[in-house]
Amino acid sequence: MTTPVLQTRGLNKNFGSLVVARGIEIALPKGARYALIGPNGAGKTTLINLITGMTRPDAGQILLEGEDISTLAPAARVKRGLVRTFQINTLFPNLSALEAVTLAVCERRGEAGTWWRSLPSYGQAIEEAHRILTTLMLAGDCERPTRQLAYGQQRLLEIALALAAHPKVLLLDEPAAGVPKDESSELFKAVAGISSDITVLFIEHDMELVFRFATRLIVMVAGAILVEGTPAEIANDQRVRDVYLGQAHHG
Amino acid sequence: MSVTTAPALAAVDPREVLRAQVKWRWLETIFWLATLLPFLVAPTYLVLGSQIAITALFALSLDLIVGYCGLVSLGHAAFFGFGAYTAGLISKAGWGEPITGLLAAGCAAMVLGYLTSFIIVRITHFALIMVTLGMCLLLYEVANKAHSITGGDDGLQGVHMWPLLGHFQFDLYGTTAYGYAIVILFLSFLVLRRLVNSPFGLSLRGIRENPRRMPAIGSPMSNRIRTIYTISAAFAGLAGGLLAQTTEFVALDALSFQRSAEVLVMLVLGGAGRLYGGLIGAMIFMIARDQLADMNPQYWYFWLGLLLIAVIVFLPNGILGGCAELLARWRRKA
Numbered sequence: 001m002t003t004p005v006l007q008t009r010g011l012n013k014n015f016g017s018l019v020v021a022r023g024i025e026i027a028l029p030k031g032a033r034y035a036l037i038g039p040n041g042a043g044k045t046t047l048i049n050l051i052t053g054m055t056r057p058d059a060g061q062i063l064l065e066g067e068d069i070s071t072l073a074p075a076a077r078v079k080r081g082l083v084r085t086f087q088i089n090t091l092f093p094n095l096s097a098l099e100a101v102t103l104a105v106c107e108r109r110g111e112a113g114t115w116w117r118s119l120p121s122y123g124q125a126i127e128e129a130h131r132i133l134t135t136l137m138l139a140g141d142c143e144r145p146t147r148q149l150a151y152g153q154q155r156l157l158e159i160a161l162a163l164a165a166h167p168k169v170l171l172l173d174e175p176a177a178g179v180p181k182d183e184s185s186e187l188f189k190a191v192a193g194i195s196s197d198i199t200v201l202f203i204e205h206d207m208e209l210v211f212r213f214a215t216r217l218i219v220m221v222a223g224a225i226l227v228e229g230t231p232a233e234i235a236n237d238q239r240v241r242d243v244y245l246g247q248a249h250h251g
Numbered sequence: 252m253s254v255t256t257a258p259a260l261a262a263v264d265p266r267e268v269l270r271a272q273v274k275w276r277w278l279e280t281i282f283w284l285a286t287l288l289p290f291l292v293a294p295t296y297l298v299l300g301s302q303i304a305i306t307a308l309f310a311l312s313l314d315l316i317v318g319y320c321g322l323v324s325l326g327h328a329a330f331f332g333f334g335a336y337t338a339g340l341i342s343k344a345g346w347g348e349p350i351t352g353l354l355a356a357g358c359a360a361m362v363l364g365y366l367t368s369f370i371i372v373r374i375t376h377f378a379l380i381m382v383t384l385g386m387c388l389l390l391y392e393v394a395n396k397a398h399s400i401t402g403g404d405d406g407l408q409g410v411h412m413w414p415l416l417g418h419f420q421f422d423l424y425g426t427t428a429y430g431y432a433i434v435i436l437f438l439s440f441l442v443l444r445r446l447v448n449s450p451f452g453l454s455l456r457g458i459r460e461n462p463r464r465m466p467a468i469g470s471p472m473s474n475r476i477r478t479i480y481t482i483s484a485a486f487a488g489l490a491g492g493l494l495a496q497t498t499e500f501v502a503l504d505a506l507s508f509q510r511s512a513e514v515l516v517m518l519v520l521g522g523a524g525r526l527y528g529g530l531i532g533a534m535i536f537m538i539a540r541d542q543l544a545d546m547n548p549q550y551w552y553f554w555l556g557l558l559l560i561a562v563i564v565f566l567p568n569g570i571l572g573g574c575a576e577l578l579a580r581w582r583r584k585a
């Protein structure tokens with residue numbers, strides 16, 4: 001068996017008396033499309049924070065391509081190819097989409113510390129940023145400041161910034177959060193278009209989208225993984241029906 | 252999703268888009284040519300002119316961290332004063348050559364900036380204001396107590412500069428002083444203009460716009476902040492050194508809280524985060540103060556207070572920001 005691209009071992013996290021992660025063990029093989037589902041407050045976003053280093057776990061390890069990255073700072077993990085997006089837009093309001101993605105590309109290429117050459121002379125980085133924006137249908141508005149973009153476009157820009165980092169593993173925290181239902185499937189087309197070299201784990205509440213775009217599902221409840229399996233297995237799992245699918249729908 | 256991708260728009264060359272943002276404008280040429288006017292039309296104001304140029308350089312240095320990086324500092328005079336005392340003391344020690352003395356002042360402030368930057372990256376917001384203020388107060392008190400070296404509150408006397416480039420005496424009318432200050436300001440401006448238009452400059456704006464996102468795109472944010480803080484300190488030190496050399500004196504108030512606060516006011520007036528904001532702000536501030544100097548000082552602060560409130564309320568991006576907005580609106584109509 002090949003080593004998983006991303007693996008966690010026994011991740012624990014408490015916020016005071018609230019247990020948000022309890023012995024989380026996941027292993028994502030290369031190119032997988034995983035969905036992470038679970039009711040509100042289950043700890044899904046927290047798990048992404050733990051994996052990316054933005055929240056410090058109480059215990060446990062994170063391995064990227066078999067290497068322990070648990071002690072690395074978030075930025076260093078991104079450099080290794082572990083990249084995320086945010087459930088709530090975390091963008092650069094007064095940078096244009098082109099500037100924002102060019103910045104991300106320059107950071108990846110290790111050029112963003114250079115202060116003696118002007119930005120337009122970085123033709124390759126700019127071209128690459130523009131290509132990413134084009135594939136995400138943002139090229140037409142790439143000159144406008146981010147804050148002026150439509151909400152749906154801002155959700156796409158979240159993904160564009162992540163792609164600019166050349167992820168090996170991409171963790172998408174509710175890419176369609178706040179987007180009307182009829183538009184969210186369009187957003188997920190962008191997700192489906194992501195290169196199959198990239199391992200993707202996405203959080204999503206809409207079961208229809210989950211079953212359409214994921215090859216495997218992880219169900220989280222109250223800080224613990226309840227079950228993991230194929231969409232068919234999950235759909236037929238009685239425990240999942242009881243604690244999750246049975247409830248009033250979410251998101 | 253309202254993705255409005257007009258095919259005509261999609262055909263833009265992204266490099267040209269970014270190049271257009273950084274290209275040198277004719278207004279800039281006019282601005283810098285106009286800085287030569289005082290030689291011709293207002294030779295009696297050259298002393299004031301050199302003070303303005305020096306203050307403008309100081310404001311420019313502060314703009315790097317406040318306007319571009321989005322960090323507040325209430326203690327930038329620490330570097331200004333450190334540069335001033337360095338330049339003054341070097342001359343007093345017997346080396347009166349201006350250029351090398353000035354570079355030494357910049358370097359000294361840079362080292363101080365580098366050392367303090369390790370504290371700066373650990374804190375944010377309110378704590379940052381207090382710590383920068385604290386560092387400045389601390390330095391002020393040290394300079395005050397070290398009377399034998401700095402002259403304490405009598406100021407540093409006995410500074411004497413050799414002729415600039417071995418040629419130009421520092422005269423009473425401020426001709427040399429003004430020319431010197433303007434050239435240094437212009438050269439510094441060119442360097443900093445390149446810096447803010449570089450990938451590094453873009454990353455600074457990224458930090459200002461969203462420090463939470465920066466780590467998520469793999470940016471070593473603390474390094475960036477330390478670098479810009481060090482560079483900013485160096486240029487503040489140059490400004491302080493210039494003041495010491497052109498006035499052949501260092502007053503203790505080079506390190507004062509008031510100087511830190513005033514330069515911040517100038518930046519806010521002119522418009523932070525746009526290079527020329529600091530220059531314009533320094534000009535307006537210094538000229539207004541000079542014109543109102545005959546009145547009693549309370550009066551000056553009255554008008555300054557009024558101006559500051561008016562700008563903050565009506566032009567939150569400063570005078571230049573307001574101008575840019577007007578221009579954009581006018582273009583959209585045309």
Ligand SMILES: Nc1ncnc2c1ncn2[C@@H]1O[C@H](COP(=O)(O)OP(=O)(O)OP(=O)(O)O)[C@@H](O)[C@H]1O
Nearest residue numbers: 015018020038039040041042043044045046047087
């Ligand atoms: N920094 C924090 N301090 C204290 N409690 C927190 C913190 N962050 C999250 N929590 C709590 O941890 C629990 C899990 O939050 P998390 O955001 O991970 O849920 P989630 O599964 O992403 O939910 P949603 O579907 O609503 O996004 C919630 O009860 C939340 O209130």
Ligand SMILES: [Mg+2]
Nearest residue numbers: 044045046087
């Ligand atoms: Mg969440």
